Amino acid sequence: MKPRTPLLVKALVAATALAGGGIWLAGAEQNVTPAPPAGAGAPAGAPATIVTPPPLPQGPAPDLAIVFTAQVVGYIEPCG
Amino acid sequence: MFSKSYPASPLLLVDAGDWTGDPTPQGGLQTDGLIEGMNALGYKVSNLSLRELAQGYDLFQARRKKAQFEFVSANLVWQDTGEPVVSPTTIVKTSLRDGARSKDVRIGFIGLTRHDPAFLKEVPGGRRIVTIDPLAAAEKWVPILKPKADVIVALVSMDLDKARQVPKKARDIDLILGGDGAPGRTAMQTRTDDFPEDTQMGRTRLMYAGDQGKFLGEVRLFFDGDRKIASTQRSVVGLSREWPDEEKLAALMESVKVAINEYNKAQTMAQSPFAAPAPAGAPAIPPAGAPAAEPTYVGSERCAGCHDQAFAVWAKSGHARAFQTLVANQQDFNPKCIGCHAIGYQKRSGYVDPKATPTLINVGCESCHGPGSRHLDQPEKGFGRTDTAFCVSCHTRENSPDFVPAEYIPKVRHWDDQHTRR
Numbered sequence: 001m002k003p004r005t006p007l008l009v010k011a012l013v014a015a016t017a018l019a020g021g022g023i024w025l026a027g028a029e030q031n032v033t034p035a036p037p038a039g040a041g042a043p044a045g046a047p048a049t050i051v052t053p054p055p056l057p058q059g060p061a062p063d064l065a066i067v068f069t070a071q072v073v074g075y076i077e078p079c080g
Numbered sequence: 081m082f083s084k085s086y087p088a089s090p091l092l093l094v095d096a097g098d099w100t101g102d103p104t105p106q107g108g109l110q111t112d113g114l115i116e117g118m119n120a121l122g123y124k125v126s127n128l129s130l131r132e133l134a135q136g137y138d139l140f141q142a143r144r145k146k147a148q149f150e151f152v153s154a155n156l157v158w159q160d161t162g163e164p165v166v167s168p169t170t171i172v173k174t175s176l177r178d179g180a181r182s183k184d185v186r187i188g189f190i191g192l193t194r195h196d197p198a199f200l201k202e203v204p205g206g207r208r209i210v211t212i213d214p215l216a217a218a219e220k221w222v223p224i225l226k227p228k229a230d231v232i233v234a235l236v237s238m239d240l241d242k243a244r245q246v247p248k249k250a251r252d253i254d255l256i257l258g259g260d261g262a263p264g265r266t267a268m269q270t271r272t273d274d275f276p277e278d279t280q281m282g283r284t285r286l287m288y289a290g291d292q293g294k295f296l297g298e299v300r301l302f303f304d305g306d307r308k309i310a311s312t313q314r315s316v317v318g319l320s321r322e323w324p325d326e327e328k329l330a331a332l333m334e335s336v337k338v339a340i341n342e343y344n345k346a347q348t349m350a351q352s353p354f355a356a357p358a359p360a361g362a363p364a365i366p367p368a369g370a371p372a373a374e375p376t377y378v379g380s381e382r383c384a385g386c387h388d389q390a391f392a393v394w395a396k397s398g399h400a401r402a403f404q405t406l407v408a409n410q411q412d413f414n415p416k417c418i419g420c421h422a423i424g425y426q427k428r429s430g431y432v433d434p435k436a437t438p439t440l441i442n443v444g445c446e447s448c449h450g451p452g453s454r455h456l457d458q459p460e461k462g463f464g465r466t467d468t469a470f471c472v473s474c475h476t477r478e479n480s481p482d483f484v485p486a487e488y489i490p491k492v493r494h495w496d497d498q499h500t501r502r
Contacts, residue, residue: 056315056317057313057315059300059313060302061086061088061089061177061179062086062089062177062300062301062302062313063089063176063177063180063181063182063301063302063303064089064090064091064092064174064176064177064180064185064300064301064303065089065090065091065092065298065299065300065301066091066092066094066187066233066255066257066298066299066301067091067092067093067094067296067297067298067299068093068094068095068096068235068257068289068296068297068298068299069095069096069099069289069295069296069297070095070096070097070098070237070257070258070259070288070289070297071096071098071099071237071259071260072095072098072099072114073098073099073100073101073102073131074099074100074101074102074107074110074111074114075110075294076110076113076114076333076336076337077333077337078478078479079405079406079409079411079414079416079417079420079421079479
C-alpha cells in the first residue's frame with residue numbers, strides 16, 4: 001500500500017486548477033515537480049518525481065464554476 | 081493546463097454538510113483541521129447537518145466563529161418556535177468571467193438535511209434543536225429566496241431518493257448538490273462515488289458526489305444575458321494521488337494526523353498491560369499457554385516450525401512489513417487502520433499495542449487463517465481454510481488502489497492448488 005496524501009490538500013490543487021489559479025504548469029501536459037536547488041532536497045541521482053494529473057474535462061471557459069464536497073465526515077486520508 | 085484554458089473563470093466552493101468528524105477527541109482534531117483547511121481553500125457556504133451538531137450547539141457555535149464560511153439550514157430548527165437555528169438561506173453575489181453575457185449573479189443557497197425524528201439536541205437553558213421535513217422546509221423557503229437570487233442552489237445531505245423529491249416541492253431550484261448521509265447508506269453497494277448522481281428533473285439539476293472528500297463535484301455554469309443559467313457542464317473529479325499536493329495545506333493536514341496519532345498512542349499505552357503495575361484486585365492476564373475455551377493468536381513465528389516454506393514466502397512479502405507502513409505514515413495508533421496491519425486487533429487475544437503484543441504486528445499467518453493456538457496443540461488438516469476473496473476486506477479501493485489480484489496474489493502465494501495446504 002503506497003502512502004497517499006491528504007485529500008483536502010488535493011482539493012486545493014484541483015480547485016485552484018479549476019479556478020485557473022496557476023498551480024498547474026501552464027500548457028504542460030504533465031505536471032512535473034521542479035528539481036530542488038543544488039544541495040537541497042533529494043540526494044543527487046534520485047529519480048525526479050513526476051506526477052501525471054488526471055485530465056480535467058475540456059470545454060469552453062465557464063462563466064462561473066461551483067465546486068462542492070459532500071459527506072467528508074472528518075476524513076483526512078487513508079491509512080497508508 | 082486548466083489555468084491556461086480558463087484563467088478568468090471564478091470559482092465558488094461549497095459543502096453539502098456532514099463534514100464534521102466523529103464526536104470524539106480525535107474527531108475534534110479532524111474537525112478543527114478541516115475548518116482551517118476549508119478557510120484556506122476559501123469555502124463560502126456549508127450546509128449545516130446533523131454531524132455538525134453532534135457534540136452540541138455550544139461547540140458548534142465555537143467552531144462557527146472560527147469558520148470563515150457561512151452555515152445554512154432550513155430544516156434544523158428550534159423546537160419551541162420552529163425557527164431555523166442558522167440562516168435557512170444565503171445569497172452569494174459573484175462576478176462572472178469577463179466576456180460572459182452577464183456581469184455578475186446572485187447565487188442563493190438553501191441548506192437541507194435529512195429528517196431524523198430521533199435527533200434532539202438540548203442547549204444549555206433548555207431549548208432544543210430538532211429536524212423537520214426538508215421537503216416542507218424547501219417548499220417554505222425557496223419561494224422567499226427566489227426574488228432575491230438569480231440562481232438557487234440547494235446544498236443537501238440526505239438520502240438520494242429523498243433528494244429526488246425536493247424539486248417536486250420547490251420547482252425553482254436550479255441545482256441540488258449533495259451527498260447521502262443516511263446511516264448505512266455508505267456501504268459499497270450504495271456509495272454515490274461508485275454511482276455519481278447527475279440527473280435533470282424539470283429545471284433542477286441534481287448532482288451527488290462521493291463521500292469522505294475523495295471527490296469534488298464540479299458544475300461549470302454558462303449564463304444568458306438575464307443572469308439565468310443557459311447551460312451547465314458537470315463532472316466529478318476523483319482526488320486520486322495523481323493530483324499533486326499544495327505545500328501549506330499538506331503541512332496542516334500532516335500536523336492534524338500526527339496529533340491524532342499521538343493522542344491515540346497516549347490512550348493506547350495508558351491502557352496497555354505494560355503501562356503500570358496492575359492495581360490490587362485487578363483480574364490477572366492469563367499466562368501464556370493457559371488453556372482457553374477458544375483458540376488464541378500465537379504470532380507467525382510459531383507457524384514456521386512446520387510451515388517453513390509458507391513462512392519464507394510470507395517473510396519476503398509486504399504483509400511481513402505491513403505495520404511499518406503505518407509507522408511511516410504516522411497512523412500506527414489509528415484504530416481504523418490497525419485492523420488491516422496487525423493480527424487480531426480488537427479480537428480476543430489479538431493485537432493490543434506494540435509493547436504488549438509485539439509478535440502480532442504486521443499481517444501474519446493468522447490474519448487470514450485465524451487464531452492458531454489450538455492448531456499448534458493439535459495439528460490437523462483443514463485448519464484455517466480461507467479464500468483469496470478475503471483479500472479485499474483490507475485491499476479496498478481506498479487503501480489499496482493498486483490492488484490487482486492477478487498481480488498481488490502471486491507475491492504471497494504459498495499453497496498448491498492441486499494439493500492445497502491452506
